[in-house]
Amino acid sequence: MIPTKGKKKWMQLPRDVVVGPDVIYDVKDVCDDLKLREGAFIVTGQNTKKIAGDVVFDHLDDCGYEPGIIVSKEASMDDVKKVVSEAEGSNSRYLMGVGSGKSIDVAKLAATQLDLPFISVPTAASHDGIVSSRASIHDKGKKTSIEVNAPMAVIADTNIISGAPYRLLAAGCGDIISNYTAVLDWELAHRLRNEPFSEYAAALSRMTAQILMDSPEAIKPELESSVRIVVKALVSSGVAMSIAGSSRPASGSEHMFSHALDMLAPGSALHGEQCGVGTIMMMYLHGGDWKKIKECLEIIGAPTTAEELGIEDKYILEALLVAHEIRPERYTVLGAGLTPEAAEKVARLTKVIS
Template sequence: MTTDHLHALLDRYCNLDRLGDDGRRYRTHTRLVRIETGIIRRIPGALRDLGLTGSAPVLLVCDANTRAVAAEDLLARFNEANVAATLVELQPREGHVDLLCDDDLVSRLAQATQQRGAGHLLAVGSGTLNDAAKAAAHELGIQCSVLATAPSMNGFTSGIAAVLSKGVKTTRTSAAPAAVFADPVILAESPYRMIASGLGDLYSKPVSNADWNLSAALLGTLHSDIVMEIVNAGAALLDGVAPRLPSRDPDAVARLTAALMLSGLGMQAAGSSGPASGGEHLISHYIDMTAHAFGETHDFHGCQVAVGTVVTSTLYHELLAIDPSRISIDPLVEAHLDWPAKQALIEARFGPLAPAVIEHARRSWCSRDDLRARIKSLVARWDHITEAVQRTLRAPDDLEQELRSAGCPTRFGEIGVHRDRARRAILHCPDIRARYTILHLAVELQRLEAFADEYVQA
C-alpha cells in the first residue's frame, strides 16, 4: 500500500465530527498523521502550518535513546527552519534503570515545560514518553504532538495516558496529540521486541472488541458502529503483515504503524480505551503494577497484551461452550461476595496496593440482587449476547499462530512470568479496572479460578 493510500485512510478519521445513530457526536481532535520516510525534516513546517508554533518554544521530550535516534536531528531541523524549540531529556527516577510513566514523571515534565516557557510538547519516542507528554500537556492546558520512534503500542493517537498512580496502572484523560509523525525507516530499526509489541497490542482487538460488545449487550454500556468502522479499517491493514515483520519489511512496518494510529483514533472517538482494551490489557496492567511494586519482571506492554489475548480468547472459547439451561442462578448469587468480604479479599491479595485497587473494584462490584438480575438476563438473552461477542472473536489457536509468526510471545513463560504469578494475574486482575470483561463474567459464573488453574498448568 502506498504512502498516499495510508494518508488518505488516516485523513478520513482525523478531525472527525460525525453524528451517530445513537444521537451522540463522535469526534477526534488529532489533525494530522503522517507516516513517511524523511518526515523529520518536514515536522517544523507542518507544526507551523497547523498554527502550533510561535514565540513560545516547542519542547522536544526525549530520553537518552530517542535523543540519539531522532531528537537531536529534529532539534537541528527546528533551528534551520527558524522555529523556536528546545529539548528536555527525561531521566529515570533515582534507583531505577528505565523511565516509568508515573505521577512523578508527569509532574517533572510539567515543571520542565513551565521552566522553559514552552507552548507545545513534542514527544520523541513511544509509550512512556508519549503518555507523559500527553498527561503533562493536559495538566498545563497546552497541546502536544509526537514523533514515534517505535511501533510498539496503539496509544500514539489516543486521548488517554497510561499512568502508574498510587501503584496502580490507570488510564486518565489527556491531551490528544494535534499531530503524529513517524518515519518507517526509523521504526524498522527500533528494537524488534518493540515492533512485536505493537503487533501484540493490535492482535488483542478481536477479544477487546468482544469485551466491548459483551459489556454493551449485558450492561447497556456504550457501543458505536462509527468507532468499529475505525477499528476495522485498522484491522484490514494487518492482512499478511505478521510474517513480514521479522525481516523489518518497510511496507509491513508502515501498515502496522497506520493500524496502530487508527486504533488510537478509535479510542479518541469513543472517549475511552474500551474498544481497544479489555481483559487482556488487565492482565498486562497487573504484570506492570506488580513488577513496579514488588520488583518482579515485566516486558513491553504489547508483548504482555499478546499473552493476555491468548488467555482471554481461550476463556471465551470455554464460556461460549456453556449450555445456558444448565446455569443455576441461586448458587452463583449465594457464592457472590458482599462488599466487606470483597474488600477483605482485595486487601489480602494486593497488600500495599489494596487502597488504590479498592477505588476501582468498588465501582465494578455489584450487589447480589444486581448479580441475580444480570445472570437472568444472560440466560434469557444468551443467543443475542453470544452472537454479539462472536462478531469479532477469533480462535485462540489462529491468534497464537499469527503472533508466533511475527516472533511475538504468547505464553507467560516467554515474558518471564512464572506459573504462580500467572495464576494470580488471571485471578486478580479483574479488580484493578472498573470495566466489564469476559474475566468479570467468569468470576460471576464462578469459573475463573478453575480456568486459571488449568491454563497455567497447560
C-alpha cells in the first residue's frame, strides 16, 4: 500500500479506465497494456459468473493466459482467505474482480494481501467501490472498510451493466448524490476541527453529484447512455477519494447512517439506496435543499422512504441515533449524536418514515 506519513502526497489512480459496449472483450488488451499476461485469477459471484466471469475466463483462456476462477458468495474475511490461498496455490500473478460490489471487494483485498495487481470488472454500477481504494469486508460480525490498493484498471462493459437489475443502477445514483452531504460534512469538520481539506477533491466530488442532479431524467432502465453517465460519475467519485487520500469526499453522515443500517437491518437494501435516503435526512440537518435530493431520487426511481427500502421505521430511527458512533473520528453534522426527538423529527419531516 502507499506510504502516507508526513507531508508526502501520493495519489493512487487506475491506469486504464475502459467504458463502453462490449469492452469486456478488451480484457486481453488491457492486460497487455499493463504487462500482465499469464496467471490471471478471477473472483466472481454466483449470478455474475455466467454473465461475465465465464466470459472473461474463456477470453483469457483462448489467449493462452491460463486463468483461474473462484466463486465468492459474500464479502467476508473467510472468502478473502480462500481466494488468497487458491491464488497462491496456482501461482497467480494478478487478480480480477468480475461481478458486483462483493466480488470486487473480496478480490481487491486479496490482491492487496498478496501484493498483486488488481483489475476491476464491474457488472453493475451500484457504488463507487468499483474504482476506490477501499474494501468493505465482514469480519467477526462487523463490516469494516479497509484501505487497499486501487485497481490498476477498470473495465466497465455498459452492455452488461445495462442488463443488470435497474435497482442496482439507481443505487449507484444514490451513492453519487450522497457526495453532496459528504462534502458538507467535510467542510464542517474543516471549520470546526481544523481537519485537512482538499478543495480539488471536494470540488470534483460536488460537481459529480451536480451533473446527476441537473438531469436525473437521463437515468432510465436498459439505456446504455444512462449506464455511461453513472459509471463515469462513479469513476469521478473514486478519483476524488484518491485525491483526498480517504473516502471523505464521498462518505459522510449519510454513509454512517447506511453503515449503521447494515448492522441493524442487514441485507434489506443496497448500499447506494441507503446512502440516498440518508442524504435526504442529512441534507435536512445541514439546512440544505433536501426536497431537491428527494425529488431527484424519485425521478431516478431510487427509494426515498423506509418502506421503499424494505426497512422498518424503528431501524431507521435507531440507525440515526447510533450513526455518529460508527466512525467517531469522522466529524459530521451528527456531532455527538441526535436526541431521540430530533431523530424522529428529521425522519418524519422528510417523510422517510410516516
